[in-house]
Each structure stands twice: as C-alpha cells, then as structure tokens.
Amino acid sequence: MPDLIVTGSLCTRCGACVATCPARIIELPKGVPRFTATGEARCIICGHCEAVCPTAALTVNDPRLDPTVPPPPEAPLPPEILDAYLRMRRSIRRFRTEAVPRKTIESLLDVVRYAPTSSNRQAVRWLVIHDTAEVRRLTGLVIDWFRSRLADPSCPNRTTLAAMIRSWNNGSDPICRNAPHLVIPCTPRQHSLAPFDATIAAAHLEIVAPAHGIGTCWGGYFQMAAEVWEPLRLALNLSDGYYPECALLLGYPATTYRRPPKRNRLDVTWR
Template sequence: MNLIDIDSEICTACGLCIVECPFGLLAQQTGDVPDLIPGGESFCMRCGHCLAVCPVGALALDGETPESCDPAQTGAVVDPPAMAALLKNRRSIREYKDRPVPRKDMQELMEPVRWAPTAKNEQPVHWLLVDDRAAIHDLARLTVEWAREIDRMPELVTAWDAGKDLVLRNAPLLAIATAPSDGLSPVIDSTIAASALELAATAYGLGSCWAGYFMRAAQQYGPIAERLNLPRGHQVCAALMMGYPKRTYHRVPPRKPADVTWLGSV
C-alpha cells in the first residue's frame, strides 16, 4: 500500500492537494495526476489536508479513504455570538455537586477532543481520567506533602490540616493530560487539548478548573508520578478538575480590554 494513492479516473488534476501540503511533498507534471516526491514519505506528518481538500474524493492517505472520513461542515460551524458566549461564560469551577460524572458522557466528550491540534500532528496526548474519590483525595494529599517538603505554598498546608482541600477541591473527576517528555512540544500539545476539553465540557453541563498546584507537584514530586503509573517516558503536562457546578452564575464579570498591537500598514 502506498502512502498516498490517487484514483486517476476520478482525479481532475486540479492541484489543490499540492498547494495544501504543508511541506510541499506532492508534485505533478502538467495535466498529470499528482504524485509524492522522492523521499516524501519520510516527511509526511499524515495531517490529512490533502485528503480533506480534494473536491472529488480521489485521494487516499495511509489507507484512509474519503469514505472513512466524516463530511466537513463548510462555513462557520459556530456563529460569532455563540462563540463569544461560550468563551465569556466559561468560569473556573471550584465547588462541585456531590454527583459523579458518568463515564459514558466523558467517553463521548473525549472523542472530539482528539482533533485538538498538535505539533506536526504527532497526537502524543494520553489522558488519565480519575473518578475514584479516594484516589483524587490521595493525589491532593501527595500534593500537600510535596508543598510541605519544599516549604512553599503554606496556604495549601494550613487549609489541608484544617480539613479543607485547596488542591483538587473535592472534585468528582480529575482529567490528566500526559505526553512523552522527549516530544516536540508536549506541554503545548497537552495544554491545547485540555483547553479544548474545558470548553467542550460545557455541552454536558460540566464545569472545570485548571489544577495548577497538582500539575506543579506532579512534574516535580516522584511519589505522584509513581501513584499515577504513567506510560513510560511520559510527564504530566496539564490537569483539570471537573464536575457539575455547585453554583449558578447570573452575570459575566468584566475583564480588561484586549491588549492588542497591530504590526503593518493600514
């Protein structure tokens, strides 16, 4: 099987796959069906742009045919007011109802998050979903243990000793994104994926909050990595507390004006 197969009976030689390839790995003689340049297979990142852009469905990539793809929506998938409302109404949720998050909902939610962009389409992000309350409590305990050992963030330690969890906030679910530490951009890839999950979760009535204390501890404290039993070579890159919000918010609080500088002539 070739990396790229083009059906010569369907192809119109329009050249869109050539101009769409990020690395210029396709070429064609005048009027001929495009073909992969010599050595092109080594540089192809299987992004699928050539497969997606072909208007007649003549191209297959790495065994994936047009028939195996979902049809793309043309134009704006979400109108500007709806997108603005999604972004403006996002809140960092730190108090949750005592209600578990159904695994079925999380499984559905994780499906579209797979399309979050990653460097060179490596798709390195691995998700560890923790919905065992005792395990989440223990991860919070280890984070406080780390803070106590390094003598930092005394507010965490004081609150914990008083019976209050400021680390993971008694969340019913913890979503942890990990990636190989020797990848191109593991933290950025995971952060983008977690941001996608954070926004997508609102469709299921879920709220979330970045677990910053836990993230720092997991990257520096060996016992947490051991407790998580991460895939070999992986590091914790992002984490979200998740659950059903305990409160209802009735207004959107203000933010500073956008800090924007234009570079270029008017």
C-alpha cells in the first residue's frame, strides 16, 4: 500500500493536497496532512497531492512507482506553438527502411507513461515488434485472415479484401505500409474502460513521435485481425489475460509535409 510522507518543516498547511485529492482521502488535522482512516487502502496513487504541493513537502511512496521524476518545464508551452504542432499531425503511410533505435522508441514510451488512465490504473503494457522481418510475417497473417474471410460467400467488402490480397501478392504492403516497426498497447480488460486507456496512450504516442522525427499510422486492419484471428493472436504471444487494443505503424517518414491540409468546418452544439 502507498505511504504518505510529509516533511513538517516544509508544509505550510495550505490545504492544496486536501482540495486536489480526487478520492478525498487526505485530511488536514492540527499537524500535517495525513490519510483518512480508509485513505491508504483507497489511494489510487495518482500523485496529484505531491504534484500540487507548492513547497514539495509531500511525497507518495509505493513499490510500483518509478522513483525518478522528470523536472517540470521551465515555462508553459505557448498555445500558438502547440496549436500549430497539432495541426501538422499526419498519418504516415510511406516509411524509410532504416530502423528506429530501440532506445529512441523506449524514450517515447517513457513519455507516454504519463497519459491518463481510468482511476489511474496504469495497466497498459506495450508490445514493440522491432524486427522488420517479424512485422512482415505478422502482416502475412492478416492477409491469411482476409483469405479466410473471402471463403465466406456472405463476407462484406469482398472487392476491397481481394484487392489488398492482390497487392500483397504483388509485393506491396497495404496493411502495415512497409513500416519497420509495430507498437501495440495491451490491457488486461479487467474493467470496461481498459481499451480506452490503451487508445489514449497510443494517441499520446502518435502526438509525441513527430517531435522526435518519427512517424506513425493507426493499423486498423491489423487490429481487426488481432481481435478475431487466432493464428495472429498466438503469434503475438501476449501475457496471460492481456489483449491487443490497437496497433501503430512506426518508423522514419519518407514524406515531408509542408503545411496542414484543409479540414471540415467545426461542428459543435452548445447547450
């Protein structure tokens, strides 16, 4: 269970930790902040109390936590810079052949650890298919799934599936777009929001990657096959109880985008 450690000489009794705690399990008696009677058992280890403390008087300790914490930014990111960066986000479907170093991918995922998860469960695990030959082998299993679907006369999208099989047979890759790597967030699905946690984490990866010169694209067909095609599920060899929630193609872009494209007009309802 987590420990709430407070340095009394630093605590100003401002009450920010009490007001910020989403579980309402911190109280402020005459001394320093402490857990309520049931607080230790109910703490979700979100760290809000520690992060909001103006004097760094409070620390949450738990064996599951990484003790290293990055420093805060020196200044907030100007909104116009962030807005422009997000508008330039592109799905990359043409990749260079060289591999992205494992250390670089790991540094991206280290940032993505800070993506929100429901009740701060932090249950997302990552499967990185770094070996390009293995990416091709797994892609071939997706094509096998397409072939199995075409055997069913009632299969919808027969024309599309047949075209992608032909493309694969001709040496192209309509599934993973010849990306050198695949990154797959997985969850145990012990609660209904687990798939959303993985998708949010993948979205964070997609956003942070271009800042490091790396491109991504959502692998929809790969994910569809991973949900239902047993040979692919077995080949992924996931930990017991874990499921692939989505898939991102990843690599160095072979295309440079110069400006953001047009988008549909904003559609919003105010009440």
